[in-house]
Amino acid sequence: MTDWHAVAQARGVKISESEIERMAEALRRLEEVLQPVVHDLPHSLDPAITFRADPGDTE
Amino acid sequence: VTLRQAAEALRKRQLSSVELTQAALTRIERLNPALNAFLSVFPQSALERAARADRELAAGKDCGPLHGIPIGLKDLFDMRGVRTTAGSPVYENYVPAQDSAVVEKLEGAGAVIVGKLNLHELAYGITSSNPHYGAVHNPWILDRIPGGSSGGSGAAVAADLVFAAMGSDTGGSIRVPAAFCGTVGLKPTYGRVSRFGTIPLAFSLDHMGPLTRDVRDAGIVLNLIAGFDARDASSARRAVPDHVPAPGCSIRGVRIGLPETFFFERLEAEVDSAVRGAVARAASLGAEIIPIDLPEIAALNAVGQIILLAEAAALMQPHLENRERFGADVLELLQQGGLLPATDYINAQRLRRKLCQQFRPLWKSVDCLTIPSTPMTAPRIGETAIHLGGAEEKVRAAATRFMRPFNVLGLPAVSIPCGLSATGLPIGLQIAGPAFHESLILRVAAALEDAGVGIPPCPIE
Numbered sequence: 382m383t384d385w386h387a388v389a390q391a392r393g394v395k396i397s398e399s400e401i402e403r404m405a406e407a408l409r410r411l412e413e414v415l416q417p418v419v420h421d422l423p424h425s426l427d428p429a430i431t432f433r434a435d436p437g438d439t440e
Numbered sequence: 441v442t443l444r445q446a447a448e449a450l451r452k453r454q455l456s457s458v459e460l461t462q463a464a465l466t467r468i469e470r471l472n473p474a475l476n477a478f479l480s481v482f483p484q485s486a487l488e489r490a491a492r493a494d495r496e497l498a499a500g501k502d503c504g505p506l507h508g509i510p511i512g513l514k515d516l517f518d519m520r521g522v523r524t525t526a527g528s529p530v531y532e533n534y535v536p537a538q539d540s541a542v543v544e545k546l547e548g549a550g551a552v553i554v555g556k557l558n559l560h561e562l563a564y565g566i567t568s569s570n571p572h573y574g575a576v577h578n579p580w581i582l583d584r585i586p587g588g589s590s591g592g593s594g595a596a597v598a599a600d601l602v603f604a605a606m607g608s609d610t611g612g613s614i615r616v617p618a619a620f621c622g623t624v625g626l627k628p629t630y631g632r633v634s635r636f637g638t639i640p641l642a643f644s645l646d647h648m649g650p651l652t653r654d655v656r657d658a659g660i661v662l663n664l665i666a667g668f669d670a671r672d673a674s675s676a677r678r679a680v681p682d683h684v685p686a687p688g689c690s691i692r693g694v695r696i697g698l699p700e701t702f703f704f705e706r707l708e709a710e711v712d713s714a715v716r717g718a719v720a721r722a723a724s725l726g727a728e729i730i731p732i733d734l735p736e737i738a739a740l741n742a743v744g745q746i747i748l749l750a751e752a753a754a755l756m757q758p759h760l761e762n763r764e765r766f767g768a769d770v771l772e773l774l775q776q777g778g779l780l781p782a783t784d785y786i787n788a789q790r791l792r793r794k795l796c797q798q799f800r801p802l803w804k805s806v807d808c809l810t811i812p813s814t815p816m817t818a819p820r821i822g823e824t825a826i827h828l829g830g831a832e833e834k835v836r837a838a839a840t841r842f843m844r845p846f847n848v849l850g851l852p853a854v855s856i857p858c859g860l861s862a863t864g865l866p867i868g869l870q871i872a873g874p875a876f877h878e879s880l881i882l883r884v885a886a887a888l889e890d891a892g893v894g895i896p897p898c899p900i901e
Contacts (some may be wrong), residue, residue, distance in 0.1 A: 382822060388779050397749075404776045412741035412784065419787045429796065430644055430788035433673075 382412060443657040445601040447505045449495060457497070461552050464510040468555065468601050471900065476574045477595040479515050479525065481555035488511065496550065505660045507550030507559030511595075512605040514590050515562055517557040517648075518637035519543050526639040527559045527570050527589075529765045531758070540637025540689055541669045542606055545839065547576030549664045554602060557592030563608055563641045564752060565589060566616050566839045567821070571767035575708045575821050578621060579900040580865055584818040588837065589613040589641075593651045594621035598866075598898045600653075601803040606660050609647045611748060612814075612843030615778045615855040619813035619868025622857040622895050624885070625651045626658040629875045630850030631676030642751035644674070644789070645744065645847045648700075657855060659684035662878060676876070683879050685886035691809055692726030694884060697806030702737045703842055706829030707815035712830035714859030714867040715812045718893045725887055730806050735798045740845040743795065746788040747848070753777025769836075772776060792848055799849055802890035803874040806892060809882050813855040813868030816880065836852050842870060852878045857883045857895040867893055 385405035389396070396404075449455050465483050481839040493508030513519065516526040520543075525531045531818035539547065558576045560568045568591020569575040576591040578584040579599040586595040590607030594617025597605050609616040609627040618625025626649045628656055635646040650661035659682075668712065698719055698857050704712060721727050756766075756774050763771055813839055815828055825832050846853040851872055858869035869888070873881040888894075 383781070386684060387781060388781075394775060394778065397877050398514075400772070404772065404779065405861065406777060408779060411742050411746055414739055415791065417782060418739060418791055422787065422794060425791045426793055426876060428786050429792040430789055 382409060382416070385409070441450060442654050443507065443509055443652065446603055447461050447507070447508055448452050450508050457490035457552060458487060460508065461486050461554065464554055464602055466514060468730050471599055475577050475579060475595045475599060477557055477592040477599070477601060478512065478555045479524070479573055479592070480551065480556045484555040486552050487849050493552065498759040502703055503548070503550035504664065506520070506546065506664060508552060508624050509553045509603050510552045511546065512555055512557045512593060512602040512857070513543065513553055514559050514593050514605065514607050516559065516639040517606055519553065522556070523638065524556070525573070526563060527573055527590060529572055529637060529757050531560070535595060536637065540868045541555070541671065542665050543637065543647070544900045545665050546606075557590070557596055557605060559592055560589035560613075560754075561767050561770045562756070563589035563613055564773060566612065566789035566836050568617070569593065571763045571820055577821070577900045580622065581818055581863070584865065585620065585821050587617035587818060589831050590651065593616055594623055594625070595622070595649045597623045597653060599900050604650050604652045604657060607649060607650060607651050608641070609708060610645045611744060611848065612840040613647050613698070614647070614651060614666030614870070615813055615843050615853060615870060616839050618855040620818035621865065622654060624655050624854065624856050625649070625660060626854045626878070626882070627846065627852065628662060628666065628878055629676070629852045631674050632678070632746065632852070632878065633665050634667070634672040634675050634854060634875065636669055636671040640755060640770060640865070643747045643750065645748055647847065655854070655882055655889050656684050658854065659882045677878055680716055681879055683882055684850050685883045687889055690726065690889065691722060691884050694727045694808070695806045696722055696727045696729050697732040697802070697809045697885070698729050699734045699809065700731050701733060703811040704788060705842050706831065706833070707812055707830065708817065708861075710859070710861045711812050711815060711817070711867050715869050717811050717886055718858040718869045721888060721891050721893050722884065725891055726792050727884070732806060734802070736795055737845055738792065740795055740848045741841065742786045743792050744848040745843040746784055747792070749777035750780050750785040753780070765803045786842055796849055796856040808873040808877075808884055811870050811872070812842055813870040814843075816865060817861045817863070817865035851875055852881055854885050856889060856893070858893050869893070
């Protein structure tokens with residue numbers, strides 16, 4: 382799991398330890414749901430944001 | 441009086457657009473000090489537009505059902521030459537040079553825009569207790585929140601200040617205020633309504649739609665604002681059908697999915713009872729109620745939150761040096777989003793695609809879903825946490841729990857009022873359907889409305 386305190390420090394986020402702890406708790410909860418599922422995603426699966434070389438080429 | 445009734449009265453010359461608009465302005469002047477729903481009101485331009493509508497209608501030029509009807513706009517829709525704040529000091533000096541696509545269409549249809557409506561700061565939250573422009577109050581009980589982020593839109597429609605208001609919905613921001621204020625709130629399919637000229641919160645989750653007094657009015661507004669727009673990269677090239685349900689429409693044989701898990705967990709007993717009552721009414725009208733088990737709703741919510749955190753943080757990154765320009769709740773979310781690694785965002789968007797694929801087969805066995813809009817009625821202003829099912833939960837998380845999945849999936853969903861709590865607060869029923877099937881969910885909603893599912897008018901005077 383990500384060390385959110387270290388991330389905040391590396392990014393130079395200027396907030397108190399207690400604020401970081403509150404954010405870290407929320408982010409940890411999200412990662413707990415995301416990470417186990419991500420391992421099962423096939424490499425062929427694109428993100429749901431799609432770039433189109435020709436903007437007119439929509440459905 | 442609904443939008444349709446007002447439109448009919450205009451055509452029968454029973455009243456004029458100027459009279460309708462003046463009545464709206466008078467009511468805004470009287471009630472807005474208590475509600476704080478409007479951030480700005482345009483009496484002069486609205487009355488001029490109304491007078492023009494009267495002349496046009498008298499001359500036989502009829503632009504359709506919105507011609508001459510007073511409406512409001514959430515203050516994140518660009519309107520040429522008019523300050524658009526998104527409820528934030530970040531945009532306090534932003535005066536757009538052109539109209540948003542929605543405003544273009546509304547003005548082209550002859551609507552009379554009377555003002556711009558208050559919202560949760562940056563549309564990033566559900567209380568509409570805006571630290572910069574003041575809290576919006578719920579017209580049913582003034583010390584309650586109206587929901588958000590389109591809180592001004594919900595309060596204005598519920599209090600009869602306007603016949604319809606435009607809102608935006610990134611994680612429930614049309615449907616939450618609709619549920620808490622007892623109006624209809626429609627989030628169309630992603631791509632159905634152009635986002636061009638709106639201040640974004642999260643590019644891939646933002647949807648634009650109407651809040652109205654009844655279901656058919658929502659269909660009327662959707663008919664006008666829907667359609668392809670090359671200026672919005674996600675706009676869909678789909679024909680726009682008529683979204684207004686026919687009088688006396690039937691739902692006999694419609695297969696309504698009733699999820700047995702997640703959507704009926706941790707909710708107030710009154711909400712559970714009112715929603716199940718509406719579902720029973722649908723069954724009595726001939727709909728087939730099918731218990732179903734939905735895939736991965738908790739994952740959908742997590743994916744939605746990660747995408748929202750990251751996209752909003754990216755958008756606001758240039759402004760984060762000035763922390764004092766943000767309210768505490770919004771600042772915390774923006775800083776949280778700034779910590780998320782790009783890999784989490786990308787993987788959330790990959791998982792989103794997989795979840796969309798998993799959800800699609802559902803529509804082979806049911807035509808739509810009926811679920812509660814929110815697990816609770818409107819909390820008090822200032823309340824940040826509530827108790828549901830024996831556990832404490834943040835108000836924001838609770839209010840969006842049943843809604844966010846449909847932003848992630850991009851599916852259409854409408855909230856309609858289905859009852860009042862013992863304290864006199866509205867309860868919302870949510871009906872969701874397959875992509876681009878707004879007509880079906882509006883038909884189910886209209887049939888229920890016709891059958892008496894609903895609430896009396898808001899008593900505020």
